[in-house]
Amino acid sequence: METKALLSFKEGLTDPSGRLSSWVGEDCCNWTGVGCDNCTGHVIKLDLRNSLPVIELEFIEGKYYPTEDDDYSDEKIKAYEKSCLGGKISPSLLNLKHLSYLDLSLNNFSGNTIPKFLGSLESLMYLNLSFSFFSGVVPPQLGNLSRLQYLDLNSVSFSSYIQLVISFPPWGLEVKNLECLVGFPSLRYLNLGGVNLEKVPDWLHSVNMLPSLGELHLVDCKLASLPHSVFSNNSTLLSVLDLSYNHFDSLIPHWLSNLSSLSTINLAYNWLRGAIPDGMGHLANLRSLELADNDLIGKIPNSFLNLCNLQTLNLQSTNISGEVVEFLDGLSQCSNSSLEYLDLSKNIFLGGNLPYSLGGLKKLKIINLFESSVGGSIPYSIGNLMSLQILDLSRSSVWGSIPYSIGNLTSLQTLDLSDNQMNRTIPESIGKLSMLVALRLYSNSWAGFLTGAHFQNLTRLKLLWLDTKFSSKWTLVLDVKHDWVPPFKLRKIQLRNMKIGPKFPAWLQTQNKLRLIVLDNVGISDTIPHGLWKSCPNVTFWRLSGNKLHGQVPYFEFPHWAYYFDLSSNNLEGPLPLFRSNLSLLFLQNNMFSGPIPENISELLPKLSWLDLSSNSITGRIPHSIGMLKELIGLVLRNNSLSRKLPPHWNDLQDLLVLNLAENNISGSVPSSMQYLKSLELISLSQNHLEGELPFFFRNYRNLQILDLGGNKFSGKLPAWIGESLSSLLRSNPSMFRKLQL
Structure with a gap:
């Protein structure tokens, strides 16, 4: 009977990775995720928690610190998606009369509702449906589980990150009444994180009816009321209270100080106000107190000096x-x-x-x-x-x-x-920190030399951000041999306003785990090594600006998720390095590039959102395919030798914010299709050979902040609507319309 029930349950599920492939034969007690009583042989446990969690991120109060492996590759995301069970939960589970443990967490049930029949699993003591993308109203029938000790419906901790990188819609759960909690006399753990409790009239009264409760997690439940007093206090065993990320607009209630068993209090990220109650300093068992991001007043109570057992104290952004x-x-x-x-x-x-x-x-x-x-x-x-x-x-x-x-x-x-x-030197002893993963020393006024000794034991280092505040000379110098091999494998490096040149750092090519490279104003006056991209094949963010790099740019091949490439303000020459990729942001300004912009630029760079080629020696015309870059928001081609007419088709660039084509040799009239560029905030066509009457559709650029048309051959009278629609711009730059009759 139980074997058939499990097989029927399996039939209703989707299992793209074959996690349930062992569910064959008659002995279900040997199947993956199934646990049986050693004496009776009955199925008592069904643990189908996804064992392949989404990539773990480590956040310390809003600041990211890389974990041992921060490779957020498409392969890992796809592997997670594939490992999720889904489909529908079959009522055949009701035939598992002795089931006391059910865990379906970290799966994807695609917005299905939680089945009402789960409330009829009378032996259930443990129920975990967290992070499995259920939606709708939590069935009140769950209140029939009188033996339940553990209930977890949490969808907060990392679900918001999952929704950013995985194609799961943001479904949610809702509870309209917590009276069903009365049916949980044995409940010790309750987690409703992310469940909408906005319509629950008196949540605290309902929770207070749980005499055995030890942990309560109501994170991000849209709670608006935190009563200042309670009529009775049955929560004498409560040790963990997490009410963070709600909408409490009240004082911190004094009754919290009476819950002597509390070891963890988390009221962070609410709208609490007033002073921190002195009584909190007398909670002898308190191990963790988090009040971050509230609008408190006064100072930390003197009573807090009694909290010698306190392990975590978070008072970030509290105005204390x-x-x-x-x-x-x-x-x-x-x-x-x-x-x-x-x-x-x-x-x-x-x-x-x-x-x-x-x-x-x-x-x-x-x-x-x-x-x-x-x-x-x-x-x-x-x-x-x-x-x-x-x-x-x-x-x-x-x-x-x-x-x-x-x-x-x-x-x-x-x-x-x-x-x-x-503003002094960095000691060599920093090289003894063998467990160091992230080193952020940027935006100071460091002086002196860094040698290999500063890094000799930093084998775990993955993030290095180091620079000095900008000055006319370098006060900090990286002094290592050309053949130096670092002990680390970095994921991110940012070195700015310090000297590591004049040679291109050979040690950089040993860093094959890099995702981000920033080497700004570091005194490199060398060519870019051929095959550099092969040494750093996974870099998604390249910035080598403000140096004296020269010669032609060698071929780069980018991973398909790369988005940023910046070689600006160098002495690079030759044809434009517009390599086929999905780059979104491309900065090549202030160099000596020459030749035309490729006619097939929309095929080479279909995802481009910002292109800056200003202050080079680019010739030819602006290619017509520019108009096919539908994601473009910034096009800056100023100070080149571009000629001929403007492209005729601008209809699809409706998100364009910045268009700067000044200081070229562009002729002809302004094409009528530019009337669709209604998002423009800046347009500069000055110092060209444009002619004809001023286009009437400029009056429709409601977001325009900068308009410069000076140094052209426009003719006719200044339109009357100029004073109505663009009067502020006219006052700020009265020469922009010269050649026109007033």
């Missing part, structure tokens, strides 16, 4: 103030501080140097003071934080140097000191 030094000093007084994650970023503190007592927080793993007015220098004692994994002091007014003791942080994975006033 006070003495950060005083607070950090107080935390370090705990005899055995457990703090691992500290985020005070995007606040305005009274400042003062970071205290040496920071080193007393021995277990601290993450410090984030990004965009906080902390100021001061980094204390030498920071080297005592041996467990530190993420140190983010970006945009926090830090100055001076990196202490040599940074090399003691052998667990450090991310170091971000960007956008500060640091």
Whole structure:
């Protein structure tokens, strides 16, 4: 009976990857995902959770840090899609009378509703339907599962990212009444993340009727009300409360301070206001407190210095103030501080140097003071934080140097000191950080030399962003041998306003895992190596601008998902390097390229949205196929030697925002098809040989901010509508219509 029930269940499913290929024969207890009772042989467990999750991203409060493998290839996305079970859930499951565990998470049921008959699986204790793209109203029949201890319908954590890269429509679930929760006297875990509870009248009262509840996750449920008081408190066992990403416009309720079992409170990303209740500092079991992105006032309560068991404290963007030094000093007084994650970023503190007592927080793993007015220098004692994994002091007014003791942080994975006033050398001890994955030191005023010793043990490094604030001379120099072989395999590199030339860095060709390359103003005066793309075959973003690269551009072959190529402001010459690709953004301005724009440019670059070829020596006409680039929003061909008439067909470029054809030898009249360019914000046709009357359709360019037609041979009278439609532009550039009669 149970075997037949499972086979009938299988028939209703789609299984493109063959995950259920073992479901043959009579002994269902040996089938993948099926678990049986050892004594009775009855099926008690059905675990069909997708074992191939979508690519994992690691976000630390809105900032991306690369994981061990950040290759978001089409192959991985397709593999995930293929691994998803789908179709319909058969009521044959009702024949599994002893089923206590059902997990269908991380699959794709394409917007189907959750079957009502699941509420008749009387033995069910565990039900997980998370991230499986069910939609509609959650059936109240689930309230009949009186033995249920675990219910997970979450669709928040990474579903929004899935919808960006995978073709799953954004279906959602909805609950209109939570009275069915009364039928869950044994429920310990409830996760309704992403389920719309907007129409639920009194959600807190319903939740308060669950005497066994230990974890409650109501993330992004469109909740608008967080009552300031409750009549009774049955949630004495509640240890995890996550109400983040809702619409609470209220004070933080004081009844939270009475839930003595709480170990995790997450109220981040709401509209909470007022002061942080002092009573929160008396929750002795509290391990994690997240209040980020609320509109709070005052300072961190003194009672928080009692939270010696606290492991995570996130007060990012809360408008709190006070003495950060005083607070950090107080935390370090705990005899055995457990703090691992500290985020005070995007606040305005009274400042003062970071205290040496920071080193007393021995277990601290993450410090984030990004965009906080902390100021001061980094204390030498920071080297005592041996467990530190993420140190983010970006945009926090830090100055001076990196202490040599940074090399003691052998667990450090991310170091971000960007956008500060640091102006000294970078110590060689940074090369001891063998666990480092991301190094962000950009937008400072570094000085001195970087050698191989600075990188000698950085074998895990995947992201390197390093530059100095722009100056007329380089103060930071990468001084390595031409045959240097780095110990790392980077995914992203950005080096700007520092010297790594004059030779093209040979070590770059050892970095075959790269996805992004930015080498701006780094003093390279060399040719681009032939076959460079073969050494870096997966790069989607190339920027080698502001150097003295010369010679012709060798052939490049781009992966089909590449989108950005920038060789601007160099001394490159020869024909335009318009290689067949799906590039979206192409910048070749300020070089010495010559010859014509290929007539088949729309075939070579069908996805082009921005093309800048200005300030070169390009000849010939603007090819007619330009008008076939339907995604084009910017076309800049200024300061070349283009001639002949403008292309006749502009009808399909209705998203074009910028058109700059100034300083060429273009003749003839303005084609009437330009009347369809109604999105234009800038149009410059100046310094050409255009003639005829001023086109009447210019009056329809309602978004126009810049118009320059000067230096042409337009004739006739200045139209009356100029003063009505374009009066502000006329005042800003009175010479643009010269040659016309007023």
